[in-house]
Amino acid sequence: MSRGRGLYLHVPFCKSKCAYCDFPSYAGCEEEMPRVAGRMCAELFDWGKKLKDTVIETMYIGGGTPSLLPPALMGRLLAAARAAFPFAPDAEVSCEMNPGTVTPAFLEACVRGGVNRVSLGAQCAQDRLLRQIGRIHTFRDVRASVSLLRGAGLTNFNLDMMLGLPGQTMEDVRETLDAFLALSPAHISCYALIVEENTLLEKKVRSGEWLLPDEDTERDMYELARETLAQNGYRQYEISNFAREGFLCRHNRDCWLRHEYIGAGAAACGFVGNRRWRNPAAIPDYLRGEPPEITVLSEEDARFEAVMLGLRLTDGLPEAAFRASFGVGFREAFGEKLDAPLRDGRLTLDGGVLRLTRRGMDVMNSVLVELL
Numbered sequence: 494m495s496r497g498r499g500l501y502l503h504v505p506f507c508k509s510k511c512a513y514c515d516f517p518s519y520a521g522c523e524e525e526m527p528r529v530a531g532r533m534c535a536e537l538f539d540w541g542k543k544l545k546d547t548v549i550e551t552m553y554i555g556g557g558t559p560s561l562l563p564p565a566l567m568g569r570l571l572a573a574a575r576a577a578f579p580f581a582p583d584a585e586v587s588c589e590m591n592p593g594t595v596t597p598a599f600l601e602a603c604v605r606g607g608v609n610r611v612s613l614g615a616q617c618a619q620d621r622l623l624r625q626i627g628r629i630h631t632f633r634d635v636r637a638s639v640s641l642l643r644g645a646g647l648t649n650f651n652l653d654m655m656l657g658l659p660g661q662t663m664e665d666v667r668e669t670l671d672a673f674l675a676l677s678p679a680h681i682s683c684y685a686l687i688v689e690e691n692t693l694l695e696k697k698v699r700s701g702e703w704l705l706p707d708e709d710t711e712r713d714m715y716e717l718a719r720e721t722l723a724q725n726g727y728r729q730y731e732i733s734n735f736a737r738e739g740f741l742c743r744h745n746r747d748c749w750l751r752h753e754y755i756g757a758g759a760a761a762c763g764f765v766g767n768r769r770w771r772n773p774a775a776i777p778d779y780l781r782g783e784p785p786e787i788t789v790l791s792e793e794d795a796r797f798e799a800v801m802l803g804l805r806l807t808d809g810l811p812e813a814a815f816r817a818s819f820g821v822g823f824r825e826a827f828g829e830k831l832d833a834p835l836r837d838g839r840l841t842l843d844g845g846v847l848r849l850t851r852r853g854m855d856v857m858n859s860v861l862v863e864l865l
C-alpha cells in the first residue's frame with residue numbers, strides 16, 4: 494500500500510549572510526552548487542529505492558536561497574525528485590525565493606518542474622530596515638519579484654514578514670502590512686525576530702548599537718498584524734501563519750501534524766517512523782557522505798512532540814488523532830499536568846480538541862514546560 498509523505502530539499506547557498514541568520518546557509522561558495530546538487534540527486538535516488546511505498550504529497554524546497562541556483566540545476570533537482578518518487582496529482586510543490594535573485598529563467602525551470610507555490614523572503618517594506626539587517630534587496634525588488642511570479646502564473650505565493658527588527662516602529666509595521674496586502678499574496682507569515690547567538694545582530698544588540706523594540710511593543714506589532722490580516726480575509730491557522738481560504742501551506746501543516754517526510758541536502762531534516770534525522774550541515778561533510786545525526790524517539794517523546802507541534806495550529810489537536818497514534822487520550826498521557834493550564838485559561842479541551850487560547854498562544858512555552 495502506498496504512503497503519503499512529504500519531501501524537503503535544503504539548498505544551502507545565499508548571496509550574503511543576513512545579520513540575524515543562523516540557518517545552515519553559506520555565502521561565497523557558488524562553485525560547490527553542481528556537486529551539492531549532484532549529491533542531492535543521488536540522495537533522492539537512494540531514498541526512492543529505500544522507501545518504495547512513498548507517494549509525495551508535498552515537496553518544500555527551502556534554504557538558504559533556492560532561487561540562487563542556476564535554472565538548469567534547479568530543473569535537475571526537480572526532475573530527480575520526480576524520477577525518485579511518484580507524486581500525487583495534486584501535490585503541493587513550494588519553493589523559497591529571495592527578492593533580488595528571482596529571474597524569469599529560474600521561474601520557467603520551476604514551473605516546468607512542477608513548482609506551484611512560492612515563499613518570498615520579503616520581510617518588510619522599509620529599505621532602511623532591509624539594509625540594516627543585511628538583506629540584499631529593496632522593497633522595489635519585492636514588487637518586481639511578485640510581478641515576475643504573476644507573469645509565470647505563480648499566483649499562490651507567501652510573503653515573509655519580520656516583526657521586532659532593530660529600529661522598527663508601529664508605523665513601519667502598519668506601512669508594511671498595507672504594502673504587502675497591496676500585492677495580494679495568498680499567504681503571509683509573520684515571524685518575530687530572534688536574536689541568535691554568534692550573529693552580527695547579537696553583537697550589535699549586545700553593544701547597544703542596535704535597539705530592539707521592547708516586549709510590549711513587539712506584542713502590539715503582532716496584535717496589529719493579527720487584526721489587520723483577519724480584517725483582510727487572512728485566517729490565522731498557526732502562531733505565525735495566515736492564509737486566504739484554501740491557501741494554507743500543506744507541507745508545513747503536515748509537519749506540525751507529524752506526518753512523515755524525507756529530507757535531502759546539507760542540514761536537511763527528515764522524519765520516518767520513530768526516527769528523526771539531520772544531515773551534516775557543513776557542505777564538505779555532506780559531500781563526503783558523512784552520516785546523518787539520528788534521534789530515535791521514545792513513545793513519551795513522540796507524545797510530547799505531538800502536543801508541542803499540534804498546539805501551534807489554531808484548530809488545535811483532536812484527541813481522536815492523538816488516540817489513533819498512541820492508543821491513549823490526553824488525560825492518560827498527561828494526567829494532572831493538564832489541570833493548571835486548563836484551569837487558568839491557557840488551554841481548552843472542548844469537543845475532543847485540545848487548543849491553546851489566544852492568551853495561551855502568547856505563553857505557549859509555559860504550557861509546554863508544564864506538560865513535559
Ligand code: SF4
Binds near residue numbers: 510516518556591
Ligand atoms: S537569505 Fe535567509 S537563509 Fe540566507 S542568510 Fe538571509 S536569512 Fe539566512
